[in-house]
Amino acid sequence: MTLxxxxxxxxxxxxxxxxxxxxxxxxxxxxxxxxxxxxxxEGRLNDIKQGANTARAEKALGFDPMVYFYVGRCVPxxxxxxxxxRPVACDPRTTPFDTGAxxxxxxxxxxxxxxxxxxxxxxxxxxxxxxxxLPMSSWLQAAYDDxxxxxxxxxxxxxxxxxxxxxxxxxxxxERVWAWETRIPKRDYDPRPLAVEQVFxxxxxxxxxxxxxxxxxxxxxxxxxxxxxFIYEHGREVPDVALAMLDYMKKGLG
Amino acid sequence: xxxxKLYGFIGDVRGNEENLVAMDAVSVDGDAFTRYxxxxxxxxxxxxxxxxxxxxxxxxxxxxxxxxxxxxxxxGPALAARIQESVEAKSFLGEAMATxxxxxxxxxxxxxFRRVRDTYAELLSxxxxxxxxDSEAVVSEAAxxxxxxxxxxxxxxxxxxxxxxxxYYYEVARDQTRYRRARTRAVQNGAFESVDAFDEEYKQTVxxxxxxxxxxxxxxxxxxxxxxxxxxxxxxxxxxxRELERGTDFKHMIPAGLILALTAENGFFPGVSxxxxxxxQHNYVTxxxxxxxxxxxxxxxxxxxxxxxxxxx
Numbered sequence: 001m002t003l004x005x006x007x008x009x010x011x012x013x014x015x016x017x018x019x020x021x022x023x024x025x026x027x028x029x030x031x032x033x034x035x036x037x038x039x040x041x042e043g044r045l046n047d048i049k050q051g052a053n054t055a056r057a058e059k060a061l062g063f064d065p066m067v068y069f070y071v072g073r074c075v076p077x078x079x080x081x082x083x084x085x086r087p088v089a090c091d092p093r094t095t096p097f098d099t100g101a102x103x104x105x106x107x108x109x110x111x112x113x114x115x116x117x118x119x120x121x122x123x124x125x126x127x128x129x130x131x132x133x134l135p136m137s138s139w140l141q142a143a144y145d146d147x148x149x150x151x152x153x154x155x156x157x158x159x160x161x162x163x164x165x166x167x168x169x170x171x172x173x174x175e176r177v178w179a180w181e182t183r184i185p186k187r188d189y190d191p192r193p194l195a196v197e198q199v200f201x202x203x204x205x206x207x208x209x210x211x212x213x214x215x216x217x218x219x220x221x222x223x224x225x226x227x228x229x230f231i232y233e234h235g236r237e238v239p240d241v242a243l244a245m246l247d248y249m250k251k252g253l254g
Numbered sequence: 255x256x257x258x259k260l261y262g263f264i265g266d267v268r269g270n271e272e273n274l275v276a277m278d279a280v281s282v283d284g285d286a287f288t289r290y291x292x293x294x295x296x297x298x299x300x301x302x303x304x305x306x307x308x309x310x311x312x313x314x315x316x317x318x319x320x321x322x323x324x325x326x327x328x329x330g331p332a333l334a335a336r337i338q339e340s341v342e343a344k345s346f347l348g349e350a351m352a353t354x355x356x357x358x359x360x361x362x363x364x365x366x367f368r369r370v371r372d373t374y375a376e377l378l379s380x381x382x383x384x385x386x387x388d389s390e391a392v393v394s395e396a397a398x399x400x401x402x403x404x405x406x407x408x409x410x411x412x413x414x415x416x417x418x419x420x421x422y423y424y425e426v427a428r429d430q431t432r433y434r435r436a437r438t439r440a441v442q443n444g445a446f447e448s449v450d451a452f453d454e455e456y457k458q459t460v461x462x463x464x465x466x467x468x469x470x471x472x473x474x475x476x477x478x479x480x481x482x483x484x485x486x487x488x489x490x491x492x493x494x495x496r497e498l499e500r501g502t503d504f505k506h507m508i509p510a511g512l513i514l515a516l517t518a519e520n521g522f523f524p525g526v527s528x529x530x531x532x533x534x535q536h537n538y539v540t541x542x543x544x545x546x547x548x549x550x551x552x553x554x555x556x557x558x559x560x561x562x563x564x565x566x567x
Binding site: 030031032033034035036079080174202203204205206207208210211212214221224225228229232238239240243 | 270275295368415435
């Protein structure tokens with residue numbers, strides 16, 4: 001008797017990635033980078049103010065306020081902190097493109113026929129919960145010789161949505177056309193919505209963050225101990241956050 | 255001839271009010287933008303127009319003296335105010351440019367940023383520890399200011415930072431909870447192998463700081479300082495230095511303590527007027543750093559010829 005090899009769908013190996021696109025993130029959210037990071041890691045999302053662009057896009061998309069991640073993609077413009085996570089206690093929606101790009105003035109995402117009802121288009125191309133894993137895995141195998149190329153931000157040969165025409169998308173169109181976006185409602189979660197696997201800090205900034213954690217009134221003493229221990233276990237200082245995250249994801253893909 | 259010049263920087267301003275941090279520099283040459291990452295050894299990358307909204311423009315950037323390959327050193331406004339009050343660190347702002355938003359900027363390489371901040375951290379560590387000996391400094395918040403200043407410069411998980419954090423919380427803030435957490439952090443962040451190892455070094459440091467002769471020296475210098483407002487604290491005569499050196503494993507603290515004094519007296523740090531290299535630099539500075547004429551930090555290892563005459567040279 002031979003044992004069958006269990007194939008893990010490749011998209012299941014890709015974490016959800018979120019960084020701080022500097023520096024307007026903190027300015028627009030009207031809170032320090034330390035508080036923003038803490039709230040994101042702890043799932044205390046309600047008090048994070050949306051940036052102006054995000055709020056505008058959500059209105060056009062018909063979304064309630066959400067928090068956004070890329071599946072397996074880390075844009076090089078990420079700030080000095082980024083983290084990789086997996087959903088554990090939340091109800092995500094996932095689309096095979098950046099929904100914000102669909103309604104931005106740049107018109108990066110070109111479809112044939114053109115989209116006339118944006119919310120309906122997004123809804124028709126959204127996956128509930130973990131339902132995105134299999135279709136994303138199939139697409140990765142069809143669109144790239146090696147899924148690592150997706151992580152690297154390379155342009156795919158085909159789009160995951162049949163009506164998106166990559167050839168018609170402008171040359172300056174970037175990964176927002178094909179990067180898979182996942183989102184969860186922006187509220188306070190208990191327990192945490194995500195299992196955070198890895199946090200990257202620019203070198204010399206982890207202790208600064210923990211000095212702030214040491215005194216913030218957002219945590220009680222028990223939570224403080226727990227968060228500090230968590231950061232030392234999962235937080236690493238690196239010379240370049242985006243490169244470290246890319247390397248981390250590539251290793252995950254084997 | 256390159257026409258590349260500094261355009262701005264990328265990084266978080268909000269939240270860094272009390273911090274000293276490295277920011278990515280962004281240069282412009284014609285219509286091409288280049289990002290010089292803040293991390294040591296990271297190659298520059300082209301910056302797309304899409305990312306330009308994330309760049310904070312630097313007004314009067316030419317004044318920073320930015321050169322190709324440099325990053326931007328960011329000094330938060332609250333930290334800058336502390337530095338300006340500090341004898342030990344004031345020179346750090348000498349080459350910095352104030353901005354209309356209250357923070358200061360300097361230009362330099364990522365490697366220099368790390369080296370220079372570490373050099374200042376060593377001086378500030380000594381200053382903080384000597385403040386602990388002085389009960390007036392503890393009561394007057396001077397020790398708290400010294401800790402915050404040191405902690406901004408030393409943001410890596412070093413033994414020095416771990417011990418100083420514990421000293422601050424136990425001796426100054428009188429906060430047992432945070433003292434215990436400082437011990438735990440010292441092991442969690444890898445600075446010490448175990449809590450026992452941490453406790454041993456902490457105990458030795460406290461023993462040194464409590465040594466009667468050192469306390470006497472600090473008390474004497476305080477008296478002298480009261481009589482002569484131009485004199486900084488912690489000046490000891492040569493025999494006292496030798497006596498202290500013989501009695502402690504913390505030799506580096508003594509000459510560095512002298513630096514604190516002579517920084518003010520002779521001003522041999524950049525940005526401090528009356529630059530006057532003297533015999534002190536050649537003979538008295540041991541493992542503590544000083545600056546050569548090129549602005550490079552150097553260390554020397556000879557205090558044997560220390561004399562009262564040379565000290566006042």
